[in-house]
Amino acid sequence: MPNSFLKWLGSNKEEQENVQLDIFGGSSNLVRHQRVDGASIYKDLQKTIKEKGGTQDVYAQSTEAISEELFDMGTKELYTATGGTRHQRHTLPKEAQKAFIVGETVANHDLKVKDIKGSQNQKNEQIVDSVRESGQKARKLFPW
Numbered sequence: 001m002p003n004s005f006l007k008w009l010g011s012n013k014e015e016q017e018n019v020q021l022d023i024f025g026g027s028s029n030l031v032r033h034q035r036v037d038g039a040s041i042y043k044d045l046q047k048t049i050k051e052k053g054g055t056q057d058v059y060a061q062s063t064e065a066i067s068e069e070l071f072d073m074g075t076k077e078l079y080t081a082t083g084g085t086r087h088q089r090h091t092l093p094k095e096a097q098k099a100f101i102v103g104e105t106v107a108n109h110d111l112k113v114k115d116i117k118g119s120q121n122q123k124n125e126q127i128v129d130s131v132r133e134s135g136q137k138a139r140k141l142f143p144w
Helices: 004-011 038-051 057-071 075-082 094-112 120-139
Strands: 018-021 027-030
Touching: 038 057, 038 094, 057 075, 057 094, 057 120, 094 120
Parallel strands: none
Antiparallel strands: 018 027
């Protein structure tokens, strides 16, 4: 049985390899690698929210939902309590940054498979609810 991750990777369009011809006329695959960080995870979640029909204000609502579930407080209180600078996650404690990465990764994967329908308000609400549920799942992975 083939490795499920490698099977998925081979069929995922975003991770497809580019082909380059070598000097002998043959072709070889170029694998594009890039570092993943909290900013790229957040951008991926924003992209999925947009694809699911969420409006721009849902980005902030989703971040608040994840923060409330992961830390029992909203982002303003989190930054204040930890001495961080708002909207600059790198100023948060390392464990908080890691928790956001995990929470947003779970939220992104969960949201991708959700069927989001209805009016704009209904879509926005379903997206934030999905993200909140993902935050609850992610919270169980941390010792606090």
